[in-house]
Amino acid sequence: MLKEFLWDAFQNTGNVDAYIFLKEIEGKNRPMKEVSTAGEEAATVKA
Secondary structure, three states: OHHHHHHHHHHHHOOHHHHHHHHHHHHHHHHHHHHHHHHHHHHHHHO
């Protein structure tokens, strides 16, 4: 929801700060997804 708001704000206003903030959020979420995926893979290997 926040990502959509920031993207819309960037598109409507051209505010680069909104785009940078959006990319920072996406960057912080990406490693969390990779860690959870690695944990799921490890769990399936043990089984």
